[in-house]
Amino acid sequence: MRARHRRAVRLAALLLLAGAFQASPVEASGRQPAFAVVGAPADRRDVVTWGASADRIGDAVPDRGYRLIVHTGVGGTDLRVRLSNAFGDRPVTFDSVYAGIQQTGAALVHGSNRRLTFDGARSITIPAGAAALSDPLPGRLPAATNLVVSIHSQDAAGPATGHGMAMQTSYLSLGDHTAEEGAADWTQTTGSWAYLDSVSVRPHAGTAAVVALGDSITDGWQSTSDLNRRWPDYLARRLEKTHSAVRGVANEGISGNRVLADGGGQSALNRLERDVLSQPGVRTVFLFEGVNDIKSHSGVTARNLVAGYREIARRVHAAGKCVVGATVAPFKGWSEWDPAAEAVRQEVNAYIRSSGDFDAYTDFDHILRSPYDPERILPFFDGGDHLHPNDKGMQAMADAVDLTELDCAGRG
Structure with a gap:
């Protein structure tokens, strides 16, 4: 992952009761109204630890x-x-x-x-x-x-x-x-x-969180159930072993989700406020979506997707947070793949790598693709359907994230 257009952003197992919990493309400009939360007010010290x-x-x-x-x-x-x-x-x-x-x-x-x-x-x-x-x-x-x-x-x-x-x-x-x-x-x-x-907690002062905004790959499909092997889970384990200020991880993936259109859940544009920006202690949004827009053959062009990405980045930055983009992974062999969809994917990935709209990017395409057929996922990482990575692929994705790029506070 390389920094692009960096912006400064300010930003065991036993639970002990008495004192310890040890014990047709749509327009990319639509925005949902503010998400209402009732009950006790939020606290600026809270940081999301699961989502x-x-x-x-x-x-x-x-x-x-x-x-x-x-x-x-x-x-x-x-x-x-x-x-x-x-x-x-x-x-x-x-x-x-x-x-x-x-x-x-x-x-x-x-x-x-x-x-x-x-x-x-x-x-x-x-x-x-x-x-x-x-x-x-x-x-x-x-x-x-x-x-x-x-x-x-x-x-x-x-x-x-x-x-x-x-x-x-x-x-x-x-x-x-x-x-x-x-x-x-x-x-x-x-x-x-x-x-x-x-779920949120109050960690040490200065601790923050990253939210992974994505589709079924982020949601963990083809990873092993009950073992927490989604790529954001592997990322959380990496972060826990470091001294990074960004330690919380919220997985906001939905199977079938798209950037532009509702379908598999509300679109990334329409759920950004509720699922991401309303979570406490978020410093960085990690955006990894687009394959469902591309493979749906609904008329979405690279230009449409770029407009959607730019609107998400604009709104994240307006909220005072960092945004990291990720390239769209290969999916040749999946039933909806064809050369036209691949051309859109390549154009979108070129934008993510070079536009500067994101504070940084991670090249999941490069990490997951086969060196013998770059339009396909490497068989060692393939969960079996040529779209979703297996546990090894999920870990490789998490390992590819440059942890220093998740903590954008104080960078110029």
């Missing part, structure tokens, strides 16, 4: 409990969770929300499960289209923790908000069993996350 893009995931089920397993990045104190009703058509009330540490499956480490409150109350009603931020939970959460967030809603109805392709097993119950640490009442499994869209 998953909100989308509609079917119809809500009343009196259902969700035991959601998420793997955090940076550690810190004062855990907070954000619950989302972004795609609901009516208010939803969560009457019980707990956070603990996974022991195995749906079972929690003994003594780790603690109730979360919202503005001091045990329940929270979230309006349609909004989200709610919990009060800080005293204590420390170590880095790289399998956190368990258990939620229950008696009256949930209408469209449910969540993240469909979690690549992680979570658990369901009938009735409210959120306070229980055992697994006996959590007998059903799910491969989605419901309502939970981010």
Whole structure:
């Protein structure tokens, strides 16, 4: 990754209860209104440590409990969770929300499960289209923790908000069993996350986060489920071993997502505010999207995509954050590949490498392509469908990121 047009931007496993969480192309100018968050106000010291893009995931089920397993990045104190009703058509009330540490499956480490409150109350009603931020939970959460967030809603109805392709097993119950640490009442499994869209902590002063904005490759498709082998997971592990100020990582990938058009979730342009810019402590946005716009054969040209990238970069910079771009990876062999799509990909990649619209770029195309056929992904990295990398490919992507370029504060 090489710096381009750099801008200065200012910017274990045991949970101890009493004090420690050890215990047709569209126009590229559209913008969604500001995303409303109810409950306790955000704190400037908070930094996102886990995230998953909100989308509609079917119809809500009343009196259902969700035991959601998420793997955090940076550690810190004062855990907070954000619950989302972004795609609901009516208010939803969560009457019980707990956070603990996974022991195995749906079972929690003994003594780790603690109730979360919202503005001091045990329940929270979230309006349609909004989200709610919990009060800080005293204590420390170590880095790289399998956190368990258990939620229950008696009256949930209408469209449910969540993240469909979690690549992680979570658990369901009938009735409210959120306070229980055992697994006996959590007998059903799910491969989605419901309502939970981010987790934040207060790390050491000066710590910040990077948000990966992408599609199914970022979402982790073809990586091994339950092992946290998406490329942003590998990136988080690299960052944890360094002294970089950027330590938090939020994965805001959605399978099928496009830069310009809604379809696999709202477009990157339309969800930028909610999924990315509203997250706490973000210093850098890592943009890796475009292949779905290209391979859809919907009339999108390189010029259209460039306009979309430029609008995202403009809005990220206007928010006082750094933006890193990534080249579109090869996909020859995928059913929608053809020479016309490849020509658009090559033109888009040339722009990403040379335009200067980004503060830096990572050349995922160069890292993943075969030296014998540069239009194809290297077989060693191919997850089997010639588009999505396997675990080795995901790790190679994360290893290609120049960590110094993620921390753009103070650079000229």
